[in-house]
Amino acid sequence: MVRLGTAATAVIAAFICASAAHADRIAFVVPSAVIYPGQVVGDTALLEKTFTIRPEAAQQYALSPDQVVGKIARRTLLPGKPILINALSEPSLVQRGVPAPLVYTAGGLTITAMGTPLQAGSAGDFIKVRNVDSGLIVSGTVMADGRIRVGMQ
Secondary structure (H helix, E strand, C coil): CCCHHHHHHHHHHHHHHHHHHHHHHHEEEECCCCCCCCEEEHHHHHEEEEEEECCCHHEEEEHHHHHHHCCCECEEEEECCEEEHHHHCCCCCCCCCEEEEEEEECCCCCEEEEEECCEEEEECEEEEEEEEECCEEEEEECCCCCEECCCCC
16 A cells, blocks of 8 residues: 655645536436437437536537437437437438439529439438439439439539
8 A cells, every 4th residue: 555645645635626626517418218329319218417527528418408309319328328419410301212302493493303312311411312214313402391402502
């Protein structure tokens, strides 16, 4: 066993007090059960739990249910553990292989067609889509209503 002198003990005590002074008790949203990747986070699966953490580090975690409900887990979320914001993603509006409307607009002209997305996408994502009629692969932006805007981006 190592014996510390009074000076060393005082330094260690001061360090512990100083590091504790920079941490706050902050309430985070935590899962009440395991949430697996790809699952939608529901409000019934959430609890609030308080942790001691530096305020600047707390910004990386979900503080309210509004930040997580309806999002998709990108990795396994464990019960009782804070949820990292980057462990969640927006739900996909278009699914790979599920037909979606394509829209091309130029001036007053609007052309619509059906396309088969080659990848899933959320609003604002730039994805590749196969035009059902022509078989050509085009790229487009997923819009909030689930349509895909193609043409000049």
